[in-house]
Amino acid sequence: MAIYRPTYTKPLPPGAELFERGGERLARWTDHRGRKQTAPVITRRDGSPGIRLTSARYIAEVGTGAGTVQRKATGCRDRGAAANVEGEMQKRRELVRAGVISAEQDAVADATALPLAVHLDAYRAHLTETGRARDYIAGTVGRFTRIIEECRFERLPDMKGAVLDRWLSGQAAAGMSAATRNSYRASAINFTSWAIRTGRLLTSPFGGIGSANVATDRRHVRRAMTPEEIGRFLTVAALRPLAELGRQTVTTPRKEGKRAAWTYAPLTWEAIHAAADEARKRLEGKPGLVADLEARGRERALIYRILLLPGFRKSELAAIRLVDLDLEATPATLTLAAANEKARRGAVIQLRADLAADLRAWVGERLQTLQAGARLAGKPSAHGAAGGRLALPRAGFARQGPDAGSSRGGDRQAGCRRSLPGHSRSAPHLRHSPECRGRRCEDRAIAHAPRHPRHDLRRLCPLGQGPGGPGA
Numbered sequence: 001m002a003i004y005r006p007t008y009t010k011p012l013p014p015g016a017e018l019f020e021r022g023g024e025r026l027a028r029w030t031d032h033r034g035r036k037q038t039a040p041v042i043t044r045r046d047g048s049p050g051i052r053l054t055s056a057r058y059i060a061e062v063g064t065g066a067g068t069v070q071r072k073a074t075g076c077r078d079r080g081a082a083a084n085v086e087g088e089m090q091k092r093r094e095l096v097r098a099g100v101i102s103a104e105q106d107a108v109a110d111a112t113a114l115p116l117a118v119h120l121d122a123y124r125a126h127l128t129e130t131g132r133a134r135d136y137i138a139g140t141v142g143r144f145t146r147i148i149e150e151c152r153f154e155r156l157p158d159m160k161g162a163v164l165d166r167w168l169s170g171q172a173a174a175g176m177s178a179a180t181r182n183s184y185r186a187s188a189i190n191f192t193s194w195a196i197r198t199g200r201l202l203t204s205p206f207g208g209i210g211s212a213n214v215a216t217d218r219r220h221v222r223r224a225m226t227p228e229e230i231g232r233f234l235t236v237a238a239l240r241p242l243a244e245l246g247r248q249t250v251t252t253p254r255k256e257g258k259r260a261a262w263t264y265a266p267l268t269w270e271a272i273h274a275a276a277d278e279a280r281k282r283l284e285g286k287p288g289l290v291a292d293l294e295a296r297g298r299e300r301a302l303i304y305r306i307l308l309l310p311g312f313r314k315s316e317l318a319a320i321r322l323v324d325l326d327l328e329a330t331p332a333t334l335t336l337a338a339a340n341e342k343a344r345r346g347a348v349i350q351l352r353a354d355l356a357a358d359l360r361a362w363v364g365e366r367l368q369t370l371q372a373g374a375r376l377a378g379k380p381s382a383h384g385a386a387g388g389r390l391a392l393p394r395a396g397f398a399r400q401g402p403d404a405g406s407s408r409g410g411d412r413q414a415g416c417r418r419s420l421p422g423h424s425r426s427a428p429h430l431r432h433s434p435e436c437r438g439r440r441c442e443d444r445a446i447a448h449a450p451r452h453p454r455h456d457l458r459r460l461c462p463l464g465q466g467p468g469g470p471g472a
Contacts, residue, residue, distance in 0.1 A: 128415040248271075
């Protein structure tokens, strides 16, 4: 084959002097280092003048084991050194022809010459093209990037299972939990599995590394919310928008440079009902504002009920449109598009009758609000609400006391996704935890949730699901 220095074009440098020599048009200019440069002048595809330059490094045209010809960079400025590199490439081709090595091994040899950063960029692009969530991509690539940096892996052949094993042992000694170490191990193995599928590796160097025992090193024991906590949770969700305006003031030590010596008392479970009553008194002359805050609380509690009952994730709920709801069917259903579901398969979830009734009431209330606003603005009635997304307002949490019942991670689905009276154990809406089979979870919640004459939980939760945990 051949080795040569390829040419490339660039726009005409600013201030370049044009002249002719031997019948050829040339350009002369001073580069950023202060050196005089000369190059032939050409006409580019867009008709503008440009210059033709020659690369400083040599390219080799070599045959591959698959019988094709490829242009490969030698990385050499010297022709003799480039010829040696081209000779090594030709030797590999002959080995493939003789059957000493396979075409796959020849391709792996090319991949091993590239920096790991190049492969990591290709891996990130692969995850993006396959529709992985941004958080998943950031976590997976971020963990493997840390492994590369701290284990000093620069190229694919540098990746050794023994090195990663020692690194994981060091992290364990530094206090990293077993679950976190397993996530780093999984990120490394996922990368090498992709590299094998794309012909960059023949085998995984990390295949022999075992996973850590999470059961013996559990840092946070997750649990489901109790019926009492669910009752308190939904109560606070409904009351808090109004109760925020009824908080009492308490004096505080005066700080230097500040005039105010008071603040609002924090909302607690014991004080939230009194705070809501006080807000009604303070806003007695503003019934519209009181109605708006109460509606906001009902909407917030409804949102948490949708998260608790069918087991939706926040991102799934935020992506739901009203056209995804079929509230007239028996039972009512909600369709999740594949792009919005974690498993990327899509799902049709059956809704409880009382939840469907509350959703119908909420849709009607929202439509009336939109229509009233449109009439006041002199615009046509708002009929476009059916295509909008379900509102997911921000809800703060006042976590008070040891029985706050706040759950993290998967527990936001496991809290109260249990079969209820009138529903079979194989109900399709029990999406994430088929082992959660206890009955009457929410029906017991109402019995334990404290009652208040101004706030009837049965009006908010028709089947008795009271609210729970202390903050919303």
